[in-house]
Amino acid sequence: MNTTSSILDGNSFRADAIDRLDPLDRALVERRAHVLGPSYRLFYREPLHLVRAQGTRVYDAHGREYLDAYNNVASVGHGNPAVVAAVQKQMTALSTHSRYLQDGVVDYAERLLSTLPAALDRVMFTNSGSEANDLALRVARYTTGGTGVVVTSEAYHGTTSIVSDVSPSAAAGPLRDDVIAIAPPDPYRHDDDGTVAEAFAARVAAAFDRLAERGHRAAALLIDSIFSSDGVFPATDTLEPAFAAARAAGAVVIADEVQPGFARVGEAFWGFARHGVVPDIVTMGKPMGNGIPVAAMVASSQTLDPFGAAVPYFNTFGGSSVPIAAARAVLDEIVGRRLDANAERIGEMLRDGITDMAERFDRIGDVRSAGVYFGVELVEDRQRRVPASGFAQDVINFARDEGLLISVCGPTSSTLKIRPMLTYTLDDATLLLERLDRALTRSARAS
Amino acid sequence: MNTTSSILDGNSFRADAIDRLDPLDRALVERRAHVLGPSYRLFYREPLHLVRAQGTRVYDAHGREYLDAYNNVASVGHGNPAVVAAVQKQMTALSTHSRYLQDGVVDYAERLLSTLPAALDRVMFTNSGSEANDLALRVARYTTGGTGVVVTSEAYHGTTSIVSDVSPSAAAGPLRDDVIAIAPPDPYRHDDDGTVAEAFAARVAAAFDRLAERGHRAAALLIDSIFSSDGVFPATDTLEPAFAAARAAGAVVIADEVQPGFARVGEAFWGFARHGVVPDIVTMGKPMGNGIPVAAMVASSQTLDPFGAAVPYFNTFGGSSVPIAAARAVLDEIVGRRLDANAERIGEMLRDGITDMAERFDRIGDVRSAGVYFGVELVEDRQRRVPASGFAQDVINFARDEGLLISVCGPTSSTLKIRPMLTYTLDDATLLLERLDRALTRSARAS
Numbered sequence: 001m002n003t004t005s006s007i008l009d010g011n012s013f014r015a016d017a018i019d020r021l022d023p024l025d026r027a028l029v030e031r032r033a034h035v036l037g038p039s040y041r042l043f044y045r046e047p048l049h050l051v052r053a054q055g056t057r058v059y060d061a062h063g064r065e066y067l068d069a070y071n072n073v074a075s076v077g078h079g080n081p082a083v084v085a086a087v088q089k090q091m092t093a094l095s096t097h098s099r100y101l102q103d104g105v106v107d108y109a110e111r112l113l114s115t116l117p118a119a120l121d122r123v124m125f126t127n128s129g130s131e132a133n134d135l136a137l138r139v140a141r142y143t144t145g146g147t148g149v150v151v152t153s154e155a156y157h158g159t160t161s162i163v164s165d166v167s168p169s170a171a172a173g174p175l176r177d178d179v180i181a182i183a184p185p186d187p188y189r190h191d192d193d194g195t196v197a198e199a200f201a202a203r204v205a206a207a208f209d210r211l212a213e214r215g216h217r218a219a220a221l222l223i224d225s226i227f228s229s230d231g232v233f234p235a236t237d238t239l240e241p242a243f244a245a246a247r248a249a250g251a252v253v254i255a256d257e258v259q260p261g262f263a264r265v266g267e268a269f270w271g272f273a274r275h276g277v278v279p280d281i282v283t284m285g286k287p288m289g290n291g292i293p294v295a296a297m298v299a300s301s302q303t304l305d306p307f308g309a310a311v312p313y314f315n316t317f318g319g320s321s322v323p324i325a326a327a328r329a330v331l332d333e334i335v336g337r338r339l340d341a342n343a344e345r346i347g348e349m350l351r352d353g354i355t356d357m358a359e360r361f362d363r364i365g366d367v368r369s370a371g372v373y374f375g376v377e378l379v380e381d382r383q384r385r386v387p388a389s390g391f392a393q394d395v396i397n398f399a400r401d402e403g404l405l406i407s408v409c410g411p412t413s414s415t416l417k418i419r420p421m422l423t424y425t426l427d428d429a430t431l432l433l434e435r436l437d438r439a440l441t442r443s444a445r446a447s
Numbered sequence: 448m449n450t451t452s453s454i455l456d457g458n459s460f461r462a463d464a465i466d467r468l469d470p471l472d473r474a475l476v477e478r479r480a481h482v483l484g485p486s487y488r489l490f491y492r493e494p495l496h497l498v499r500a501q502g503t504r505v506y507d508a509h510g511r512e513y514l515d516a517y518n519n520v521a522s523v524g525h526g527n528p529a530v531v532a533a534v535q536k537q538m539t540a541l542s543t544h545s546r547y548l549q550d551g552v553v554d555y556a557e558r559l560l561s562t563l564p565a566a567l568d569r570v571m572f573t574n575s576g577s578e579a580n581d582l583a584l585r586v587a588r589y590t591t592g593g594t595g596v597v598v599t600s601e602a603y604h605g606t607t608s609i610v611s612d613v614s615p616s617a618a619a620g621p622l623r624d625d626v627i628a629i630a631p632p633d634p635y636r637h638d639d640d641g642t643v644a645e646a647f648a649a650r651v652a653a654a655f656d657r658l659a660e661r662g663h664r665a666a667a668l669l670i671d672s673i674f675s676s677d678g679v680f681p682a683t684d685t686l687e688p689a690f691a692a693a694r695a696a697g698a699v700v701i702a703d704e705v706q707p708g709f710a711r712v713g714e715a716f717w718g719f720a721r722h723g724v725v726p727d728i729v730t731m732g733k734p735m736g737n738g739i740p741v742a743a744m745v746a747s748s749q750t751l752d753p754f755g756a757a758v759p760y761f762n763t764f765g766g767s768s769v770p771i772a773a774a775r776a777v778l779d780e781i782v783g784r785r786l787d788a789n790a791e792r793i794g795e796m797l798r799d800g801i802t803d804m805a806e807r808f809d810r811i812g813d814v815r816s817a818g819v820y821f822g823v824e825l826v827e828d829r830q831r832r833v834p835a836s837g838f839a840q841d842v843i844n845f846a847r848d849e850g851l852l853i854s855v856c857g858p859t860s861s862t863l864k865i866r867p868m869l870t871y872t873l874d875d876a877t878l879l880l881e882r883l884d885r886a887l888t889r890s891a892r893a894s
Contacts, residue, residue: 028548035556036766037571037746038755042546049548053541073763074542084538091531094500095521095738099489101475101496109482124484127574127740128764134581134607159762160581161609172758286763291542293574293740293764299484308485311619315606316520316733317575317740319483 010413011396013042024061025049043407045397053078056421056428058405069420069432070405072259075287076333077423083290083329090325098125098319105319108328113298115269115331117278120298122308125319129258129285130158132297135313136281137162137220139299140252142307146217150207150246152184154230154411157222157256166222169229178216180207184230185238188366188377189385201241208249221246221253223279225271226260231410232368232375232417234265239275252303255279258295259373262287263334263422266344266371274370290330294323339422343371346424350374353433361440363388374418375409387414394443402442404435457860458843460489471508472496490854492844500525503868503875505852516867516879517852519706522734523780524870530737530776537772545572545766552766555775560745562716562778564725567745569755572766576705576732577605579744582760583728584609584667586746587699589754593664597654597693599631601677601858604669604703613669616676625663627654631677632685635813635824636832648688655696668693668700670726672718673707678857679815679822679864681712686722699750702726705742706820709734709777710787710869713794713818721817737777741770786869790818793871797821800880808887810835821865822856834861841890849889851882 015033018026029047032040048066052059055077058066068078076083090104098105109123126132141147151157154169164170168181175181183190185200192199208218221242227233243253260271261284268274270282280303285295295318317323334340351369354376358364365379365388378395380386392414399406409417420432462480465473476494479487495513499506502524505513515525523530537551545552556570573579588594598604601616611617615628622628630637632647639646655665668689674680690700707718708731715721717729727750732742742765764770781787798816801823805811812826812835825842827833839861846853856864867879 025548028550028553031557032548032553035553035560035568035570036545037569037744037751037760039571039758039760040545040766041761042548047548050541050543051550053543058541058543058547071543073544073767078542079539084535087538088531088535091534091738092526094497094505095525096497096500096505096518097520098483098487100505101472101479101489101494103475103498106475106479106482110478113482121482122484123482124486128578128762130762131575131578131607138608138611159760160578160607161585162607164585164758170759170761291538291764291767291769293767293770297484304484311486311611312617313484313486313606314488314617315575315577317738319487320520320738320740322738323740 010408011043013044013047017045021046022062044400048400055079056424064403066403066405067428067431067435068405069418070407071421072264072286072419074290075262075264075422076290076330076339077421080290080333082333083326086325086329087292087322090322095321097316099314102321104321104324104328108324111328111331112296116282116298119278119300120282121301122299122304124297124313126295126297126315127293127317128158128295129256129283130160130163131315131318132283132285132295133157133163133222133256134160135297136254136283137166139281139304139307140220140254142311143303144217144219144250144252146219146250147178148208148211148216148218149179149220149222150204151179151181151222152227152230153181155181155222155224156229177214178211180210182207184227184233185235186231186233187235196235197238197241200238201245204242205245205249208246208251218249218251221251222256223254224256224259225275226265226370226373228259228373228417229409231377231415232373234368234370234373236274239272239277243277252280254281254283256283258283258285260370262330263340263343264371264373264419266347267340269340288330289323289326292323292326293317294327334422343422346420346426346429347371349426349429350420350432357437357440361444363391363440363444372420372422372424374416376416376418377410378414378416387412389414391443391447392416394446395439398442399435399439402435402438404432404439457855458490460491460494464492468493469509491847495847502526503871511850513850513852514875514878514882515852516865517854518868519711519733519866521737522709522711522869523737523777523786524868527737527780529780530773533772533776534739534769537769542768544763546761549768551768551771551775555771558775558778559743563729563745566725566747567729568748569746569751571744571760573742573744573762574740574764575605575742576703576730577607577610578762578765579730579732579742580604580610580703581607582744583701583730584613586728586751586754587667587701589758590750591664591666591697591699593666593697594625595655595658595663595665596626597651597668598626598628599670599674599677600628602628602669602671603676624661625658627657629654631674631680632682633678633680634682643682644685644688647685648692651689652692652696655693655698665696665698668698669703670701671703671706672722673712673817673820675706675820675864676856678824678862679820681815681817681820683721686719686724690724699727701728701730703730705730705732707817710781710790711818711820711866713791714787716787735777736770736773739770739773740764741774781869790869793867793873793876794818796873796876797867797879804884804887808891810838810887810891819867819869819871821863823863823865824857825861825863834859836861838890838894839863841893842886845889846882846886849882849885851879851886
């Protein structure tokens with residue numbers, strides 16, 4: 001297992017590089033280090049000092065513009081006017097919690113459930129995907145009576161204590177005895193194409209068997225269906241046998257939709273829906289409020305009721321007026337403007353463009369995507385498929401210089417993670433391809 | 448130990464009362480139950496269906512106005528225009544996370560630290576007090592190498608898995624073996640006035656001894672210095688020997704300032720500051736953003752550095768632009784308008800008024816307060832000090848009818864918890880006293 005964190009350190013500024021910085025940025029980095037905890041990291045070899053954002057663009061303190069292709073929060077656009085207006089209106093009208101009866105939270109819960117399979121019929125609101133996954137694990141453990149959890153080897157599910165315990169990519173040490181990490185369904189490296197679903201399901205079954213041997217009853221299979229931190233593995237039909245194996249072992253299946261949810265993967269709207277499966281619990285967060293903290297756990301009554309009847313739970317901000325108003329405005333934007341269809345269309349155009357690029361750049365080993373979620377795996381050579389980690393670092397830093405924000409993922413931080421917003425125009429997508437091309441060209445020259 | 452939750456069930460609507468509701472409210476309660484998880488509770492025998500709020504007042508769907516004296520979030524006033532404007536401006540300008548360099552989070556961290564003792568020199572931002580306490584426990588356990596935690600018997604520190612484990616008032620079952628709950632420093636019921644500090648410290652020391660006997664090294668004493676869910680015990684000079692006892696046992700001291708912080712207790716600004724002590728870690732939340740989810744953990748470098756050097760931690764929304772802008776506007780409001788001094792002044796006026804009331808209502812057993820945080824303990828008779836739980840329920844429901852929102856706390860839900868905002872005027876305070884007087888009068892007649 002890795003001990004460095006691909007999620008948290010795949011693209012990080014190192015303090016010893018401070019002398020290279022502009023005086024303005026350097027001063028702020030120094031003040032920052034003096035007041036924020038040492039866990040804080042900054043992106044890039046030279047941190048990006050942002051002061052403004054609009055639509056698909058962000059601007060730094062030196063007046064430079066960047067195309068944002070790495071944003072999983074402002075997915076309906078930076079400064080989205082409809083969301084700003086909804087939040088301002090709600091803040092002025094009423095901002096209170098869910099122990100007072102309010103229309104907004106009920107209206108939104110109904111609308112949210114209408115995007116999900118009928119079996120998923122109850123919502124609980126939280127402030128972050130971490131809180132949602134924390135609650136989902138509590139529910140799964142309460143309902144099953146077990147504690148054993150199976151996740152993928154580079155999974156990242158959040159920051160609370162029990163959620164970091166099931167997040168191998170953010171681990172500070174070995175996993176707990178009741179958590180097992182398995183390889184994701186990766187047809188490029190681990191599984192032949194034809195057998196990826198069965199191979200993944202076999203790993204799930206074996207992991208629950210091992211947990212049982214260790215004396216841990218099954219609680220949950222916790223899966224991000226786009227496998228975003230594992231390296232982005234969007235092939236469909238990889239999950240159904242795995243879900244069945246988990247359930248056969250007595251586990252609840254939790255789909256962590258923080259990354260793929262809310263139409264990031266296109267018209268399916270939810271990542272798991274692309275696979276034709278229905279989880280027992282779904283968690284969601286990041287893009288839900290376009291920057292206002294709001295997240296949720298949705299579950300089937302059958303899964304949730306035993307916990308709900310026995311365990312008190314209240315979340316002051318979760319389900320409160322303003323986060324809900326933001327979430328509603330975001331959902332209205334996605335559905336009303338058919339941004340899911342836009343994501344599908346832009347995604348196809350980008351996929352074609354990056355696939356074309358792969359003909360010219362032999363460091364591109366594999367191009368994987370669903371909607372506007374891309375993993376572009378870089379290799380030293382295509383035969384041996386050796387991860388090109390250093391090259392990937394060059395690419396994201398040259399891309400920054402070219403005015404394009406992307407990052408990396410996967411166990412060796414060698415897969416470009418490219419996440420344009422749902423609001424991209426064809427011009428934005430064209431610009432993304434041009435800038436990515438230049439970054440790859442400069443990286444190839446530098447290597 | 449109690450198995451019902453004073454925090455979560457002290458003031459709850461029961462589903463079997465639905466037939467008494469107005470058709471509009473009843474329809475919403477039914478829709479709500481159909482989509483939200485079964486853990487959700489509503490306040491009051493007849494839920495309050497809120498549609499609007501302004502300043503110190505909230506309004507229901509039937510056009511009725513209520514004086515809000517139970518709000519620990521909107522502490523600078525409902526719909527505070529400065530906070531609304533700051534959020535709107537920030538949402539329009541820039542909304543992104545802390546891995547990009549930004550001025551706002553550094554400016555705010557510096558300002559926040561300036562309100563705290565110099566030893567507390569590092570901030571980490573989260574989305575809720577729960578996340579802040581979850582992180583504080585992780586830090587304490589990492590730094591000490593222990594797991595044992597001592598809390599008070601009705602403590603409530605939040606909703607994540609490990610935080611609910613140290614929240615006896617929200618427990619679904621017995622406490623874990625490595626958590627011990629002790630009686631708070633309660634001069635009314637448990638301790639003679641003169642010995643309250645020593646008695647409390649002795650309980651802390653004994654609890655850590657018991658944990659050691661069970662094989663659990665000390666990790667933390669986790670304390671809300673106003674003991675809000677235990678029944679509000681504001682006497683100063685009760686904490687210093689307890690902190691010393693905890694440290695002698697090898698524990699880190701965590702002050703949970705979610706309830707008393709941000710000038711709720713008056714000019715001290717922080718609850719622990721009234722006691723002349725300095726914790727190792729301070730957590731804060733609820734009123735920090737006046738309804739925008741934002742919270743934080745502040746710690747000494749000495750306590751935080753071992754964790755920070757070893758454990759990756761990132762929080763997408765925590766420390767992001769918009770929550771920070773809200774927090775900054777709230778701090779500006781409190782400091783700029785001297786709302787801490789106002790809380791002190793209004794608190795004294797209310798204290799005098801309620802103390803006068805105690806001469807006329809012999810059900811008032813004890814009046815306790817700091818700033819605008821009140822616990823008014825109700826008893827069957829003053830000699831025997833039998834908790835008047837049913838009477839307290841009558842009072843809060845009659846108060847609702849009279850247009851005053853308050854609630855209850857303590858192990859028997861018999862202490863009125865009254866928390867006016869920092870922005871109360873003398874007229875608001877007068878109205879509070881009038882309405883509380885009428886609620887007590889009606890309850891006395893009904894009993």
